[in-house]
Amino acid sequence: MTHRSAGPEILRLIDLLAKLPGLGPRSARRAALHLLKRPDQLLTPLAAALADAAEKVVACRECGNFDTVDPCSICTAAGRDDAVICAVEQVGDLWAMERSGVFRGRYHVLGGVLSALDGVGPDDLNLSGLIARALRPEVREVILALNATVEGQTTVHYIADRLAGVDVVVTRLAHGVPVGGELDHLDDGTIAAAMASRR
């Protein structure tokens, strides 16, 4: 698709915006125009926010969370339980856990899941860091809070095996009916899991 009407600066902006998840070439054009129409309210502030993030935000060497301090503010927060580590796939999952407000331990971001299809092996995940942390005397439980996908559950089994020799309790999230979920819209696997785990 050519834009003979737009200069190289605008084309470059559109190309980069189109690489964001949820934006294609068409919506990236729309986003670029939206920005160009609002130079002071949006274009310049967004440029500054991105430059600021590029300069200051780093991945925590302890858990993999994004923050402006390293170790991150969750790893150093007083009043959180050092005995429990919740392993998640991505930083977005960590944020989702924090929004729910139910977990007060520490996190560990694996950075993905095992996937033969995508060529992701154990060495591509931050697994050695998790095992090193699990070996610390204060750690009593590792929660494997991975997605309920085939890859996620394969990875859960693999990590549980790797942690078998470590003196920690390895747990995983319960499967079941989502709160507010209707049985009629659930797949058979979820219903079977909810039945098997009924209380």
Add this chain to the structure above:
Amino acid sequence: MTHRSAGPEILRLIDLLAKLPGLGPRSARRAALHLLKRPDQLLTPLAAALADAAEKVVACRECGNFDTVDPCSICTAAGRDDAVICAVEQVGDLWAMERSGVFRGRYHVLGGVLSALDGVGPDDLNLSGLIARALRPEVREVILALNATVEGQTTVHYIADRLAGVDVVVTRLAHGVPVGGELDHLDDGTIAAAMASRR
């Protein structure tokens, strides 16, 4: 929705990304994480591209197109027909016309359409500029290429009235069946327009 886990730099980035069309709070979070995971390939280049656009791109004082030169490269391009001005609502419509490659005259971006609901009156559009350009002796035709919406067509009628005393031919885009369109999926108004304009 709180992000106790993310610092103010990340929150600000998410808030600004959420203002882009097509991104909500959830997809803005996803986009921010996507950027943070790719600092060198995406985050820094996008920051630079936005800063570059903020610094260099301006609205053309002649036609309203965005470009790094003013007047824009379309207004100054040799080999385009000065006798025909195509008026469009937004710069995105100008780009769409250019992609189609069928128009070789000059453009005029109105910056919107008349809308009582949104409080957009004639003074909010770049109408005086269009009328001044239409009065130039070399201009023979003004094409009102506005969207086929109620507001667009109201604006077409209003501009046609304002241009009634000017010695130019005022035309508008034909209504009809889109190329590749199926009758079964078209509204009655389009079918009626296509029938009335049949050749």
